[in-house]
Amino acid sequence: MIGRIALVASLVFAPSVLAPAGARAQDVPGIEICTVEKTMERRTSCLQSNVDFLQKTITKLSADHQQKLEAARAQIEGLKATVAGLQKTVDDLQAAQKKAAEDLKKKADAPPAKDGSPPVKDGGK
Template identity: 45%
Template sequence: MRGLEVCTAEKQMDRRTGCLQTNDEFLQGVIERNARDARQRLDAAIKELSAARIEINALKAALAATTARLDKLEKAKADQPRTK
């Protein structure tokens, strides 16, 4: 398997060096691919978090407006004269 070859089994130094270089190149590629994938997942999570924060702020504003309207209605009801 590339990247996991046992290069010490090679007797000739040029073949051993080539084997090590191949392993190194393969493993560097795996590292780069994993870093790129992790960055893409992180970017997607950041976008999702940003959208969630926007939605939370909108819901907070809607809740504040509804609470204000409810308070206004309760005050108006309390100010009405009571008739029996």
Template identity: 60%
Template sequence: MICRALAWTMATALLGSTAALAQDVPGIEICTVEKTMERRTSCLQSNVDFLKKSLDKARLEQQQKLDAANRQIEALKTALAAMQKSVEQLQAPPKKPEPAAPAQAAPKDAAKDAPPAKTDAK
């Protein structure tokens, strides 16, 4: 008896799940099969609605991709400008320090030009 109840439950569960699979799936349908004008019109309207939804979804996805690409381009431009600035700084000739050597050379030159020191040796 339990086996029969279990078999009955399994059979109804399997049949119930196939009924769920037979539901109408949104998509393009062949409307020429329909005989009455009302059903044909309904079928065509269903196709139009499906296509509009598909186009709107695709348009939104593409706009999001474009926005992301534009943000990435702006970030890359900023990074490129920073890199170009650092390359210019590296390629620039080093700044020469203020010449401190002539100031030190002046006392040496002064010593050469000065008359020799007189010694009082008589």
């Protein structure tokens, strides 16, 4: 039984082990070490590939950062509007509180109101 499992496993995995390494690898863009190239044409091509990769990376990062800055600016503007609205509310509440305090002071300073009944005299019997 173990022999059959080993045989099946070797048949399944053998093609991937026997395939040349170059056939499985993909050309992934990135920085390459160009000093290993022997001819000037290949070295120049390698360096140009590095330059192209770096330019694309810088362009992509610049666009990403610009998008983040624009989102932050929009958020800041929204927050400014919220703060302005809250400041107006606070100002309105303070004005109402001041008016209420002034009204209370006027009531306290005003002479007592006459209700139409005769005044009470002291010691008069």
